[in-house]
Amino acid sequence: MKTFKVLEIKESVFEDNNQRADLLRQELKEKKTFLLNLMSSPGSGKTTTVLRTIEALKDEMNIGILEADIDSDVDAQAVAQTGTKVIQLHTGGMCHLDAEMTRQGIEGLGIEDVDFVILENVGNLVCPAEFDTGACKNAMILSVPEGDDKPLKYPLMFSVVDVLLINKIDTIEYFDFDLEAVKERVMKLNPNIKIIPISAKTGEGLEEWANWIRNEVRKWGE
């Protein structure tokens, strides 16, 4: 007869990810590299916003981009054309990035002398909100055509981010999108959030967004 024994492990799987994320943040702090995790649903204008952000800041800081997608390198190619350092991460079917995958991306990119890295997360408003990537700050994009009810439907995402960009603001007259209602709903979930309406197409609001980044990069490097 076999004798079995029960070995207690009591390890939290998410706690493991949180520890890896904290460790990555510590290393980023030592290297003075500010990592921003950018999340949104597919089609909100993430890549266009990333391209405009590069354009606005590339003359004053060294930028690196991590593009995460389930498959394809369409986004990375678009970024590479700007001459910016970019790495494409394939999550292989996974709907979010965790801290370990982010670390691999950071190592692949190389962050010596890089001041600012944008992690373009997988397009998804659910799972990326649950996993700490190790980023210094979190931002999300909600675009006008998606509708003003999204904070009600995906409350966790709106609760965990530091900045909300409301993109495609130039199209607001064509959609039933109540900007004030969105602000009110989001502030109720997350009173400290910064909300910036932008249009990655026309450039509206991008200066305020760039200023927010400048300020955060400076604070992180101090």
Added chain:
Amino acid sequence: MHELGIMFNVVRSVENFAKENGITVIDTLVLQIGELSPVIPRFVEACYPAAIDGTMLENTKLEIEVLPGNAICTSCDKVFNLIQCKNECPVCGSREWEVLGGREFLIKEIVAY
């Protein structure tokens, strides 16, 4: 469906634990999953064979204990189950509450010999 990627991490953790403790044969893996966690037990069960394929945990059994998603009402202090009560206090009807438990996802234990 992100359970497979998460389960790859679980398998890796358990393998490390086994190596550190000199265990060579594992019979059963026991997980605790909270009702409010983003991990769905039936998806974990569905992807388990793929997650353990070719690892030390190949041929192991999986047991899942579900932990209740309970909250305390901030108006009347009633403790209730969020899923059963559809996020609403059954006594006073308030939707303001604090979660007490149910977001966990734990590797509880392994049965080995």
